[in-house]
Amino acid sequence: MNKLTSFLATILSFVICLGGVSPALAQQLPQPASRGITTFYITPEQQAQGVQIYQQLKYDVAIPNPDLSNMLPENLKDFPAAYKQVLAEGRRKNGTNGSFTEGWFDFQASTPVTPGTNTLFTVNAPRDGRIYSVVAGLPATQCPLKINNTEVDFFDNVQDAEARAVELDSKGFLVYVSPNDDLTIKAFSQLFYDQDTGKKKTNSACFLVSGATEKTTTDFRQIFYLLPPALQQPGKQAPLEYFPRVGSFIYLVNARKTLTAQAGNPVIDRQFADTARDIYSVDTNNSVNVNGNLTSWQIWAKNTLPVQLVMYRRNGTSWSVVGKSDIKTPVVGANSFTLPTPIQVKAGDFVGLYYPQQGSVAYTLNGPDNLGTGNFTGSVLQTRDGSGVDSATNFAFSSNRVYSVFVKGVAQ
Incomplete structure (x- = not known):
């Protein structure tokens, strides 16, 4: 059952979307930041290379799916119960299935119906929002399984995604990804099991979703305003259609990666350490990438003098402290510290230190070690020597430094 759970969880993490849950439940769960990727390839060999690269980058690849039929229940009647457990676990672990905060698309290896839309682009959800999608395939034949059209539709709310899933199912599509549990179970039941005998299929050509499709239709109309400017007008007018550039098929790869909240710089040995005493500094080189809860921090220490992590937030020209760690005494070299109480941060917050x-x-x-009193154009802002423990935001000058400090945690 553990292997089955892992397999179906991968299917459910289909980058571009994996269904959804009821709005009431979704409101009770944290929504992790995630990046969804959809890439077109000309040949199956290129597709295989793409899969390998995404796996090396720690993405969960859902399409094409591997042949894990030996991990499934033997009988169709046992499949829905097993699948429902996986759906429940997915909701508990990941919140609303099928949503993401960043979408990366590469449609270059295709021929578009609308000129100029076979391009490389990204889509970001509105601040504190998410994008939902439904993914479905219309079979040309069931065995061997050949997909005539792969439909990928995007929404800014889960209710419209649910309605679209029902509509596609009524048109004969296999709804791989859906807010409706019954439709998801129905699709994979048809893929994995012989409907006449109720037994698991043994011919992999009949149940593997290879990502090969004769046509792909992507509907961005509900989220057209999130597209790059050059794509907004065509994305608003109608679904975008793509056909193979060479041969009979487009070969897709779909993958997802949950984003980690992080900020700071590579933790490596560097030349200097501060000689000033009792000071605060904030390093603005690399801010927090997404909203989240920081759970650990790392530094490279030149000596064993105590240090404290301080997380900052900027509002115009004003600064505030959003959280601090305990004061730690490091060893010389690389150090990693756990935050017993996570620090809640927002995208754009900065890493700071107190000595x-x-x-x-x-x-x-x-660059210059001190750009002068009141000059805050440098990458690091700092308080004066001996400024005191209560002077966390009384910055006096700046310099162009890069500190070996890095923080990470769980994205929201």
């Missing part, structure tokens, strides 16, 4: 004594974290100097 009760002199500094310990290694930094690189990429």
